[in-house]
């Protein structure tokens with residue numbers, strides 16, 4: 012068992028819920044502190060410490076730091092792309108000030124924070140980014156406030172590493188798909204809902220158009236990538252913004268066909284809304300060769316193997 016104290020901020024979200032469960036298996040239940048503005052549902056929130064924390068509340072933030080002295084922080088609290096467009100001012104505040112509160116604590120020697128994980132996203136790219144084989148470096152002109160906070164955050168985590176030696180690690184996640192927890196406010200969320208609709212025997216009303224190809228990643232791969240980059244030796248992380256990360260790419264009609272291999276009567280209808288424009292500003296296929304070169308990243312799941320696993324596990328719930 013590795014002896015560290017891990018704090019997850021934003022633990023009740025889609026990624027946080029699964030990450031806390033996995034981290035508790037590695038570090039021990041009492042050594043992983045889950046925190047969020049509200050307690051999530053499920054066994055994971057009863058199996059170990061949970062603290063209510065709004066990362067914008069600096070007094071409470073300092074209390075948590077003093078109480079637990081975390082060595083490793085996963086800072087996941089943020090508004091995602093679609094929700095952020097509804098409340099852009101608050102999204103900037105939460106996504107940026109929250110990150111600064113974590114980075115500023117990490118740069119103080121007395122806090123004992125050794126490493127910080129902070130997620131970026133495909134939303135950091137924009138309409139002038141090449142949509143196919145999107146390179147690690149290239150034009151970045153995000154059009155959403157969420158994407159603007161991710162791109163700015165990437166520059167700041169690099170700055171804190173170079174200027175203050177804070178060991179920050181980061182991945183540009185594609186859309187994340189999993190069965191254990193619900194997504195919250197993203198443009199890629201349809202690709203989770205579609206499985207629930209298929210099993211409920213109803214047609215899926217998709218908020219994106221046919222042919223809208225986006226990069227996606229199955230949650231077990233996303234969790235593994237997160238832990239691999241966090242556990243990699245420091246000298247392997249030779250890029251201090253956020254690594255491109257890829258799993259698979261598909262449009263709504265392709266995931267529909269994949270589900271139809273198991274449930275032939277399943278149908279999707281298309282009613283695109285404001286999220287269509289967000290999706291069209293993002294890449295379709297990501298080149299993640301740098302992550303492979305630096306720390307050996309390789310996804311395991313493709314669309315059909317993900318579909319088989321999702322349907323199997325959702326049926327058990």
Ligand code: SER
Pocket residue numbers: 091092093131132133134157184185186187196197198199200
């Ligand atoms: N899945 C996220 C979103 O749609 C992308 O980071 O907002």
